[in-house]
Amino acid sequence: MRPVWIAGAVVLLALYETAVALIAPSLAPTDADWAAAALAVRADFRAGDLIVAAPAWADPILRVHLGDLIPAEVAGRLDDARFGRVWEVGQRGAHAPEAAAGAVAFERRFGRLTVRRVERPAERVDYDFVAHWSDARVSRIGVGGTVACATVGDRIQCPGFNYNYVRRQIVEVDTRLREALLAQPVGNSTVVIEYPAVRLGQTLVVATGLHDVWMRKAARGTVEMRVIVGGQAQTLPTTDDDSGWTRTRIDTAARAGQTVPVRFEITSPAPYARHFAFAAEARG
Numbered sequence: 001m002r003p004v005w006i007a008g009a010v011v012l013l014a015l016y017e018t019a020v021a022l023i024a025p026s027l028a029p030t031d032a033d034w035a036a037a038a039l040a041v042r043a044d045f046r047a048g049d050l051i052v053a054a055p056a057w058a059d060p061i062l063r064v065h066l067g068d069l070i071p072a073e074v075a076g077r078l079d080d081a082r083f084g085r086v087w088e089v090g091q092r093g094a095h096a097p098e099a100a101a102g103a104v105a106f107e108r109r110f111g112r113l114t115v116r117r118v119e120r121p122a123e124r125v126d127y128d129f130v131a132h133w134s135d136a137r138v139s140r141i142g143v144g145g146t147v148a149c150a151t152v153g154d155r156i157q158c159p160g161f162n163y164n165y166v167r168r169q170i171v172e173v174d175t176r177l178r179e180a181l182l183a184q185p186v187g188n189s190t191v192v193i194e195y196p197a198v199r200l201g202q203t204l205v206v207a208t209g210l211h212d213v214w215m216r217k218a219a220r221g222t223v224e225m226r227v228i229v230g231g232q233a234q235t236l237p238t239t240d241d242d243s244g245w246t247r248t249r250i251d252t253a254a255r256a257g258q259t260v261p262v263r264f265e266i267t268s269p270a271p272y273a274r275h276f277a278f279a280a281e282a283r284g
Contacts, residue, residue, distance in 0.1 A: 029091055033111030038065040040108060040115050041087050045069055050083035052098045054090035062089055073131075076170055076179030078207050078279040079247060084122030090114050124284035126201040129262075130181055133168045135195055140164060142189035161186060166193055171277040173209030174244035180277040182211060185223055185268035194263040201284035204229060204250040204262070208239050211275035216241045221270030225278065230260035239276065252282070 029037075041051060051070055053062040063070065066089075080086070080098045088099040091113050102120030109115075129136075138149040138156040149158035155167035169182045185191055208225055210216055223239040229252060236248050262282075268274050 029112040033113045034061065034065050036110040037089050037113045037115050040110065041066060041089070042069070044106070044117070045087070046085060048083070049085045049087060050074060050077075050080060050098060051087040051089070052096040054088055054094040054096040054099070055092075056096065058089075058091065072170065073179055076177050078130075078178070078205065078281055081123040081205075081283070082125050082281070084120060086118045086120075088114075088116045088118065090116065123203075124201065125281050126284050127198050127282040129195060129198075129280040129282075130168055130179055132195065133166070133181055135197075136166065137194045137196065138166050139192045139194075140186060140189050141192060142186070158186075158191075164191070166191075169211075169277075171209075171211035171275070172213060173211060173277060175213065176245065178207075178209070178245060178277065178279065180207075180209075180211075180279045182275060182277050183264075183266055185266050185271040185274055185276055187268070187271050189267075191266040192263060193266070194261060196261050197259050198262045198282055199259045200229070200252045200255045200257070201282050202251075202253045202256050203283045204252050204280065205247060205283060206236060206250065206278060206280040207245055207247045208236060208276070208278045209243060209245045210239060210241060211277045215273040215275050219270065219273035221268055221272060221274050223266065223268045223271075223274050223276045225276075226265040228261075228263040228265070230255055230258070230262075256284070 051066050053059045086099045088096050099116060099118040102118035104116055105119045106117035134151065136156065138158065140147045140158050147159060149156050155165040158164040163184050164186050166181055166183045169180065171178050171180050171182060183191055183193060206227060220241060225236045227234050227236060227250065229250065234250055237246055266276060
């Protein structure tokens, strides 16, 4: 009887796959659906709004119709807290995590697509460390002392190692593109990135991760980051291949409104193939 059951299971699976193949196209949004949904978003879009697709795999199609409203700095955002209005273009009942919190101010169906606009209080960004990358003073501290680094084109380059630099770059962390500072660690040394004058808000948000899926496969070394805000230090969670894009919120309410130096220190016991990336924002 066992061969009969196996054969029956194979037949049922084949019938199921055939049914899905026949039905799925009728459930997919049409070009007309996407065009109508895009027109609805454009009609009330404001600069600073966020547009997302649900499920996330529909993002490439969303970009075809609304990509001009999603600049690189928005697509590669640190997180979603700075956006007070989020447009969600969803299908098959899916919802995007970016639109999970807030009040639904607009909702309308366009064929197989549903457009929602969610509104909520946004966190104000007082200082974007990635955008102000050229304000940073970079150095490397090792057994031979402190070595200063200099701006060369699109990066702040440290002498002695071609890969020892800091630059603004679109990175891939956890299969998602982010706009961040790429700052690779050096063995037996501390890479220091210091911003001499940062106006603080209520919170300092720092996100960290390892760039490049192939490099994450090539090595297992960890990376440590310490953040010193106005002389007070805090060690962030250790970054490894499984960390993804990890956010840490540092309470700076006691110094809100003050302008202080903020220093990032990066070390690694095994820096090979560790393409460390981070982004940070001081928020009100």
